[in-house]
Amino acid sequence: SNMIKVAVVGGEGIGPEVTAQSRRILDWFAAKRGVPMTLREAQYGLIPYLATGRVLPEDTAEAMDEADAILWGATGGPETKEVPAAARKAGSLLGLRSKYDLYANLRPIVANPALSASAPLKPEVLDGVDFVIIRELTSGIYFGEPRGIETLPDGQRRGFNTEQYTTNQIRRVARSAFELARTRRNKVCSVDKANVLETSVVWREEVTALHKEEFSDVELSHLYVDNAAMQIVREPRQFDVMVTGNIFGDILSDCAAMASGSLGMLPSASLGPVDRYGRRKALYEPVHGSAPDIAGKGIANPLGSILSVAMLLRLTLNRPADADLLEKAVQTALASGARTVDIAEAGAKKLSTTEMGDAVLNAL
């Protein structure tokens, strides 16, 4: 059939709360716009662990295996103390990224004029910010071997990890960046630490070679990661597409969160390789985590998750008009003053998670 399969996994902390609102949005697009998809909800975390001994039970693994797209909430938080580390590890988000080879993590950073009152950056710095960080997600120091903790002959402990990148790992994510840039303002900035790390020397050389071979029409620049962190705060408007490795992308995208107004607003898509049928497995999730301090209170901002649905509509379902519609509805809701606590200026009325979901549905 032509039905696209979507697995909906709220997970832990505020994950289920924000994902419940995204679920309403998905239902709306299925009912009102005839978007051809089947939804399958599945559990993840402490609750299935207590029932089955697994944070990622078989039923959930199956739902995710067969899905074209996974809408993911969040994982982690203090309740994880009740789950032994080994059980955590067996079903971790890092394991899923690796299992499905979701190597290209897209994190759009778009400043929202309506939010500038609560943002730390000046309005004139935020004005016009619109870029995408592509973070390599299945290699680098997150997965490099050897890794571990050892005891030295003198009794000290030593922790060690391996940062590493190969030609193919670099080229495929750089390719994603160049291709995306061609649909935007045609600029790629590659970020590394080639003045210190051999891993980054190979990174820079391979990005440069691929650019020369296939993408010389795209404007390419390189920044050291320390300078990139500063430039993202100093003048975020200068960027179009930024591509970088796993740990640098982790740090820079949180740093860039403030150039969008709030971490709670940020969506992401993690894409795997294109298979022989032209399909591409994808996981969509808000950039924010499980936020244990506010979990269960019904006050989390669902817009990061809802905007992840817009990415799902655009990238997996190939419905750009519907994606635009949803993004505009979010703008409309914000412009009309809808605010959750994380983006509310002093004195503003604060909506609950569900009320923010209502506001977006009303604007649709």
Added chain:
Amino acid sequence: SNMIKVAVVGGEGIGPEVTAQSRRILDWFAAKRGVPMTLREAQYGLIPYLATGRVLPEDTAEAMDEADAILWGATGGPETKEVPAAARKAGSLLGLRSKYDLYANLRPIVANPALSASAPLKPEVLDGVDFVIIRELTSGIYFGEPRGIETLPDGQRRGFNTEQYTTNQIRRVARSAFELARTRRNKVCSVDKANVLETSVVWREEVTALHKEEFSDVELSHLYVDNAAMQIVREPRQFDVMVTGNIFGDILSDCAAMASGSLGMLPSASLGPVDRYGRRKALYEPVHGSAPDIAGKGIANPLGSILSVAMLLRLTLNRPADADLLEKAVQTALASGARTVDIAEAGAKKLSTTEMGDAVLNAL
């Protein structure tokens, strides 16, 4: 004798220009305040390379070896193309950090109200920012072995580096942080990525153990590095002393530069172990680099270097009153409108490097 020996090494790019102003400041303190020091200037970089085949010639190495404190300018830039990589490496700044075991790199971040017009962060976010990042400087991924570039059986290249920390390496830098916090607002925030890296697991455990054993009067918190990058932009005022590893400190301190107003304003001190005579080798340098794009134009901001002299007065010379005097003179110069190009608001008069040096000397 009681004379403190200071080696003055301008280096490359804007390094010699800004260091020339710091030299004037040092001369002023020697002449007018009787600060007991001898200064020895030494060359570094392309010029000595062309004359001797070494970027760090013997005479400079000797000046630095015998010095109590080194005032360093900058290294690197396009002119380095003329120096082969091996010659660069033989005399690199990383090599010097390692040779003198300068493990504790202090980077104070103090917001300057006078600069808020040209800063990207809102005045109310900058207001009251005053913290110190202590970056571990002689271990971590900068120095870990094995490292290199290899060719795989299938012809791909692979770059690899080793991140690593041992008990003693972690504890000595954490000790510096706790001790510094006791002289300030008594708060330490340790930054790692313990949810992913074994190196960070050991880091967090050792910091926690040392805290419990010897510093339980200090308030200790932990942040993941991605969250820390965001918090530095979102609410930099929350920090007092932040301690972290080499690469995280490199990125976070540039990110924090914008919380001070400008990278050009930031000083640093890199401290070695205390020897049996109670002395502690130190290298003082502005956080900015060689800035090849503006080198030779006489427009670089010398305040990062001049404020490094204030750190030298405080930490090596043990002259806190003189350090305060110099820091106040910088404030006075800024308050009276003295601006180099990097910190000038639109339409403001822009001083040359030398004129900014004059402005500080006039304020002394």
